[in-house]
Structures are given as C-alpha cells and as structure tokens.
Amino acid sequence: MRLPLVVAFLLFALPAVAQTxxxxxxxxxxxxxxxxxxxxxxxxxxxxxxxxxxxxxxxxxxxxxxxxxxxxxxxxxxxxxxxxxxxxxxxxxxxxxxxxxxxxxxxxxxxxxxxxxxxxxxxxxxxxxxxxxxxxxxxxxxxxxxxxxxxxxxxxxPEAPDAPSVGGIIARDSALSVQVDGVEADSTVIVELNALLTAGTDDAGTGEVTEGPTLSFRKASGEGNVVADGLINGVTYRVRARVQDEAGNVSDQSAAAEGTPVKSNGLFDAYKNAEGKETGGCATTTTGGGLAGGALLAVLGIWLSSRRKVS
Amino acid sequence: MSSTAVGLGVAALLLAVPAVAQEVTIPTRSPRTGAIIFRGGGYKPRIDYEKDLKGTPYKDTFGDASLLLVELELQRFFYQGIGTAGLGLSAGYGEKYANAVLADGGGVAADKAALKVVPLQLNAFYKFDYAAFKWGVPLVPYGKLGLVYSPWWMTKGSSTEVVDGITAKGGKWGYAATLGVSFLLDVLEPRFARDFDSDLGVNHSYLFAEYTYAEVNNFGGDGLNLGSRRWMFGLALDY
The missing domain is CATH 2.20.130.20 (S-adenosyl-L-methionine-dependent methyltransferases)
Incomplete structure (x- = not known):
C-alpha cells in the first residue's frame, strides 16, 4: 500500500525539483x-x-x-x-x-x-x-x-574575401550589366564605376583621361549580373568589382574593365520615331477617369460574381 | 371480390415500385446561373494602323508575331428561354518580348523590348443554346458586344520606356464585337457530364472558337491603336 504512495509522491515531486x-x-x-x-x-x-x-x-x-x-x-x-x-x-x-x-x-x-x-x-x-x-x-x-x-x-x-573578377560587361541603354565571377556564397557584390573623362586635348590629339566620381551598385551574390543604371550613353565607364562577405569584410578591387552604354530603341522609341501621337495616361479628359472606368468594371464584376444563385 | 381487390392492390404496388425508384434516381440538374470561361489566342494590336503614322513600329520590333493573350471571363445569365442572355466581365493579360534595336541601326541590342496589355471588357451576350438543350444539337452559336478598357505599358530592359518625357503606359477605351460557336462536350460523355453537375455544379462544358473585332483607340481618338481582329479558343463551363 505504501509503494504506490511513494511512487505517486515521486512523480509529483519531479517537476517541483526541476523547477528549482x-x-x-x-x-x-x-x-x-x-x-x-x-x-x-x-x-x-x-x-x-x-x-x-x-x-x-x-x-x-x-x-x-x-x-x-x-x-x-x-x-x-x-x-x-x-x-x-x-x-x-x-x-x-x-x-x-x-x-x-x-x-x-x-x-x-x-x-x-x-x-x-x-x-x-x-x-x-x-x-x-x-x-x-x-x-x-x-x-x-x-x-x-x-x-x-x-x-x-x-x-x-577578420579575413577579407579574395578579389573577384569582372567576367563580362553587357552594354545596355543607359546601363551596364556586369558579370562578376569568383564570388563566395552569402556575400554582396559591389560594382564601382567611374566615367572616363577627357580633360583636354593636346597637340597630338589626345587628352588626359581622368576618372569621374565613383558610382556604386550592390547586389547579393547568386542573383545574377549587377545592373548599373542611370549611366550616360556613349560615355565609357571603368568598372571594378569587390565582394563584401557576411561579416562585412571587403575584398580588394578586381582588375578594371571598361564598358560603354549604348542607346537602343524599344517599341515606344520606334513608335515615337514614326510620329505616333500617343501621350500615355489613362485616356480620358478628366484626371483619373480611366481608373474610375476600370474600377467600375471591377465593381460590376464583383457584383456579377457575388449574386446568389437563383434556385 | 376482396381477394381480387387485394390482387389488384398488390399488382398496383409492384408496378409502382419501379416508378418510385426511377423517380428517386433520375439526376436533377442544378440551377444554371452563369459561366466561367478560359480562353487564349494570338493578339496582334493594330498599332501600325494608327492614322498618319509614318512607319510600322510594331512590325519593326516584333515582326509579324502576335502577343499571347489569355483571358478569364465571368458571365451571369439574366435570361434563359429561347437561348441564354446576360452580362460578362473579362480580364486578360498579354505580352510580347523582342530584342531592342540599336539606335544607330547597328543591329540587335542587349535590352529586351516588351509590350504588355491587360484588356478588360464588360459585355452583353446572347447564345442560342435552345437547340442544344431541346434537340441535342451540340453546337451553340453566340455573340457578344462589349465595352473595352485596356491598360498597356511598354518596357525596355527592366523599366518602363520613357521617350521625350512621355512614359510609355496608359489605358485605351474601345469596343469589341465577338461571334463564336461552342461545341457542347456533354454529348461525348453524358454520364460524366451529369456527375460533373452533381459533384461540382457544372451544368455544361464547351469548347469554343470565337472571332473578335475590336476597336480600342479611344473611339477614334489620337494615339495608340490597341484594336485587333483575332481568333480565340477556350473552354466554357456553365454553373
């Protein structure tokens, strides 16, 4: 008779001991x-x-x-x-x-x-x-x-990652798409660009080339090329890359490469070159009219789909 | 006399049993109140047909290719008698990509140019399904007339194009008329069709082809012409 009591006491006591x-x-x-x-x-x-x-x-x-x-x-x-x-x-x-x-x-x-x-x-x-x-x-x-x-x-x-390399540069309209190789996982790719500026022209017809301010673009590793946009078409940019690891250590710069954005024409360029008269917008004389029309269609749709079945 | 009456009663009862059973097992159609329609097809906007346009920008960019347009339409039936009539609302999405062209004419650029549209349409429709339901003719001709609003935008690279300060996006109003014919799939598998109705409430299913004449240029106004003449194909489910 005592044994069950002792067992029960121990079972209840265990949590109490654990709590201490x-x-x-x-x-x-x-x-x-x-x-x-x-x-x-x-x-x-x-x-x-x-x-x-x-x-x-x-x-x-x-x-x-x-x-x-x-x-x-x-x-x-x-x-x-x-x-x-x-x-x-x-x-x-x-x-x-x-x-x-x-x-x-x-x-x-x-x-x-x-x-x-x-x-x-x-x-x-x-x-x-x-x-x-x-x-x-x-x-x-x-x-x-x-x-x-x-x-x-x-x-x-404390270790800085190895310097990456610029694997390729694709010239785009007002942008350069930069492929950076040799980047470890979980790091950030930093692409730095400097416009090459010709300060003046000497007697031989060549000018002193200087670098403009540094433009910096970042992207997580493994997410494809770094696109540096907002550039000026026809201007050559010197491109270098760095890698910042997870801890925040920044590598040395890669060897420099160069790229020049080029103007290209999409459909709207071609359309405007053909003297198309489209000016964009919602196609109404009153502001927001198009949105209102779209909203009207949406409301009608909701109304149509929410009507209860007729039995 | 009484035995005769009992015999007649038993006979009547026995005859009645199959009738009762039949009445119980006859499948009943659920009410038919609307339809949901999925369709797709090529959509070639008539951009190059804009009045006074000096060139063929669409053809120069995309060639003779069409956008792939997919649409979803919801219909409500307001009349069911000699045929079915009601209102429908559809929304779709279409896009087309091509390489941009170097501005100096030197060839293909690395950037992709794209046209994207989201056609919205409110329409009134009528379909002559009386023959299908009454006489078992599996073809259902139909027609629609609708108001169209089509948001659009054009991209180059990863951003919306801007030319001379004008951002390449907007919306166009217009109208569209559609004629089509549906093939009633129920005739192929009647039992499956009944199960489809009893299980999911889908009364009838159709495959269809339709031709649309659309004028989407702000009713003749200036600017982009997103009208088209197109064939679309799809699946319709009455519920």
Missing part, C-alpha cells in the same frame, strides 16, 4: 541569424551586448558564472576564458553582459589582437553553475552544468 534548477535566457539586439553574431575586423573593438535573465534557484553557496570561451560551456571559467560576471545568491535575476572581440582575443591561450588575429575564430557565450546534488537542501555538487540558452556564439571573421 537554474535556467538562464540570453537575448541580444545584435543581428544573430542562427544565434550567431558575425563580427568583421572593423567590429573587433565594438561592444557586444547581451542581456540575461534567470529562473530557478542556485544551489546553496553556488555561483553563476558568465563567460566567453573558445571551448565548451559547462564548467568554471578557465584562465583562457573571458569571465564577464559571477552571481551568487538568488536576488539578482537579470543583468547585462558587455564585451568586445578584442577582450576575448586577449585572453586566448596565445593572446592576439584585432590586427594580429588573421584567421577566423568562434567563441561561445556561457552561463554555468554547479548542479544541485540534493534537491531538498539545494546542496551544490562539485560538477558544473551549462544553464544558458540559446547557445549564442560569436564568429570573428
């Missing part, structure tokens, strides 16, 4: 797809800010450690980890953690700096506390466990 366990929730306003904050070399000294909130109680005399590590979470912070905070007692349930990538690099086993760290490195944001060995008395055990979620990580990517 510590859990930390991290949040951040930084852009973090898949809980990963990507930092470029330019962001190395920028402050990364994470908020935390805690539920459940710590074990008696236990400490909740917040730290950043290149290893794994779930232990006391090591000497090579950047400790951010240490909380004892159950009164503090929220807080803010601030650090920079430079802080983390300085704590590595082989410390580096923003400039000397030339390879990609990933580190994790951790919250660890001793596990509870006795759920009645909340006695701390000697082992730690990771209690932070979600598992945020920071990816420091």
């Amino acid at each position: 366990g510590t859990a930390v929730t991290f949040t951040t306003t930084a852009t973090a797809p898949n809980n990963t904050v990507v930092a470029a070399r330019d962001d190395c000294a920028s402050t990364l800010r994470f908020n935390w909130s805690r539920t459940g109680n710590l074990c008696n005399g236990g400490t909740l450690f917040f730290y950043v590590t290149t290893g794994t979470c779930g232990s006391q912070p090591a000497a090579t980890d950047l400790q951010l905070d240490a909380i004892t007692g159950n009164t503090t349930t929220t807080g803010v953690l601030n650090f920079t990538v430079a802080n983390v690099l300085a704590k590595l086993a082989t410390p580096t700096t923003c400039d000397s760290q030339t390879t990609e490195v990933t580190f994790k944001l951790c919250a660890s506390t001793p596990t509870i060995s006795d759920s009645i008395n909340l006695t701390c055990s000697s082992t730690y466990s990771s209690v932070g979620a979600p598992a945020y990580q920071v990816n420091y990517d």
